[in-house]
Structure formats: C-alpha cells, structure tokens
Amino acid sequence: MTAENTPTASETSAAPDAAAGRVVLLTTSHRVAPGLLSWPAWQLLHSADRVYCADAGHPQLPYLHEAGVTVEHAAPDAHRLVEECAGGRTVVVLPSGEGDRQLTDGLARLAGGGRVRMPDLELLPGSYDLPGARLLDLVQVMDRVRRECPWTSQQTHRGLAKYLIEEAYELVEAIEDGSREELREELGDVLLQVVFHARIAQEGTGEEGDEPFSVDDVAGGLVEKLIHRHPHVFGDETAETAEDVHAHWNRTKAIEKQRASVTDGVPVGQPALALAAKLTSRVRGSELDVPLPSGEGVGYRLLALAASAEAAGTDPEAALRAAARAYRDAIRAAERRTAGTATVEE
Known part of the structure; x- marks a missing residue:
C-alpha cells in the first residue's frame, strides 16, 4: 500500500462495520430569551455524548450549565467531528457565528469526497422565531x-x-x-x-x-384597544355585517373618549375633501340633523359633492386623486405625441 493510499484516522474509524453516529447543529434564535429551548433540544443535549460550543460567551451556556449539560469550549474541525461520532455517538455543535461556515463547508467536502463514511448530519432548531x-x-x-x-x-x-x-x-x-x-x-x-x-x-x-x-406601551395600548373594540371576536357579542362592526366601534369610541362633540378628534389639517367627508360621516352616524350650509362659491359646492360621495360609500379624496392621476396620464400622453410630432418635423 502506497503512502497516498494509506487510510486516514477518519477512514479507519469509519469502517463499514462501525456505526457512523450523527452530528447535530443546534440553532437558537437571539429573538427568544436564552434557556427557552424546545423539548427535543433539551432531550438531545442531555443524551448527547459531546456538546461543543466555540463561543465562550454564547447566551445559552449559563442555562445549559444550570441544567447539568457539559459543554466543551472548542471548535473541532470536520475530520475530528467525524471521528468523535465513530461507534454511533452523537455530537452536538452550538453554532456561534461566521466561524461555523468552515465547519459546514468541511463536512460538505468530506461527504462529497466519498472516501469517508459520514455520520448523519442534522439541523435542529432549538428555538423558533414567532x-x-x-x-x-x-x-x-x-x-x-x-x-x-x-x-x-x-x-x-x-x-x-x-x-x-x-x-x-x-x-x-x-x-x-x-x-x-x-x-x-x-x-x-x-x-x-x-x-x-x-x-x-x-x-x-x-x-x-x-x-x-416606550414602543411596548404603544403596542400594549393598541392590543387593549383592538380587543375592547372587537367583542364579537374576543367576547360574547355578535356582528353579522361590516356595518354592525362599524356601529359598535363608534359606540365604543364615544364611551371611551367621552367627547363633547361629534367633531372632536377630527383633524382639521387633513385634506379638505377628506375633512368634509369625515364631518358628514360623523353627523350621519349620530342622531343629529344638521343640513349642509348654503352659500355661493366653489367651496360649498365641493362640500355638497363630498357629502354626497360619502353617503354613497365613495371616498371623495381618493376619487378626486384617481381623476387627477388620469388627467396627469393624459398630459404625459399629449407631451409624448407633441415630442413625436416635433421629431418628425425636424
């Protein structure tokens, strides 16, 4: 047997009659509190023959130590891991960053070479992102x-x-x-x-x-509001239609806000058509009967149009914006035609 054909330690230990074992990469999410691992992950850690982690500051280590799991602070290469698995042993590696790319690449090269009996290679998420x-x-x-x-x-x-x-x-x-x-x-x-x-x-x-x-206070307040204003989802009330939901939402808001006027909470700084539609919507949803003011000028006509559109279920602001966009497209088309004509004449 020539020197180049002499079996390596890995090839010797991975003889066909020996169990190849398994290598498990145990991943965890930094978005989940350390120590909150899945049950399969804890079972694996307690039953594994060896557990490796190259990062001595890995956030899971204090919790593993507290749970009685022995972790070796080392970064074995692919050949060593294969040898460690000989005889059917299980080796767990806690990935610790970019350095683990060398390990996974090394295992891939060994597996692709076909000369080494490889252990089973597994990836086990120990915690999941919600x-x-x-x-x-x-x-x-x-x-x-x-x-x-x-x-x-x-x-x-x-x-x-x-x-x-x-x-x-x-x-x-x-x-x-x-x-x-x-x-x-x-x-x-x-x-x-x-x-x-x-x-x-x-x-x-x-x-x-x-x-x-904080942002948690913002989110917490929003969660409470959504639950409180959807009793047909989180409580015992029922709502058969979208109109039922809208009516309950308005009643709940009125109780919560204790507003002195139906106009309270309507921002006057919003676009004029949207403002007009919002005011007419508030009146329509109340017990008030307030006719639109009459007067000369385009403003009063626009107010009447906005009220009519809102009553018909049309957002006047969106409708006018759509019409304006259509006009913009027509302008651009005319510009292209003009430019084309100018080019031909030249």
Missing part, C-alpha cells in the same frame, strides 16, 4: 441609531411630523399603483416613523415634558 420577531430587531436597531447617529439623535416629534405625512402619502400612492414591492417598502417607512417617535418618547424629553413611554 411571527413579528423581526420587529424586535427593528426596535434594537432603532435604539442604536438613536444613540449613535448625529442626525437621528437630534430629532424631535415636531421635527419629524412632516416626514410622517410624506410617508403616509407615499404609502397611499403605492396602494393605488398596485405595486406589491413598493407597498412593502412604504409600509416599512411608515412603521419606521412609529418606532422613531416611540423611541424619542422613551427618553421623556419631549417638547411638552410628558412622561416617557
């Missing part, structure tokens, strides 16, 4: 940007207000354009404004000197 988990990342990133970015750290609620309005309009435009990609992006930009304002409020340094609150 829906909304990436929101935790957003909060953490926003916190760091607020602390370390010279521009972001100086922003206030009042200074950011114009951006919230701009982002809201861009979101509406994405909805009307029907672009899913733009919709996702613009939703993110609006969400950024919410998280940004909540992060500023957390510092308790607002212009009005109000008490601080």
